[in-house]
Amino acid sequence: MDINEVSELLGLCHFLRVPKHVFLTDEVVSDASGTLYRGLQPKTKHDAIFLGQHADDTTPIHEAIHTLGVGEFGAEVLTRAIMRKNHAISIFPLLKQQLTRQVSYVKVDRSKDYPEVHSDKFKGRVEHYVLSPFVQAGDF
Secondary structure, X not given: OOHHHHHHHHHOOOOOOOOXXXXXXXXXXXXOOOOEEOEEOOOOOOOEEEEOOOOOOOHHHHHHHHOOOOOHHHHHHHHHHHHHHXXXXXXXXXXXXXXXXXXXXXXXXXXXXXXXXXXXXXXOOOEEEEEHHHOOOOOO
């Protein structure tokens, strides 16, 4: 999954708050017990989503729903409903064009909000993108 796909998917969901930060990695994301994750949403920061190697087209929407404070069950139900709506809209390209809002992200090399992601430990392993209206000179 790349940032353009993420932007397009989030652009079709007008009621969702678009995350300010998106982190992408091509690595497998798992915990100590071996559970694999397609994506994560940090509980303490509701402005970010993290997408791992196994992320699919439902993952950005699912994680963005979590940024609203919705739990796992609610996020699963809403993600399914949104994906059905997106599929129906994709059949009609002109309608899709009219209903899609512009969402664009800019890749950043450092961040005062997430300095740990840009440390040597993660350098070259995680790509950090910030929603373009929030990128200002000197911030990153």
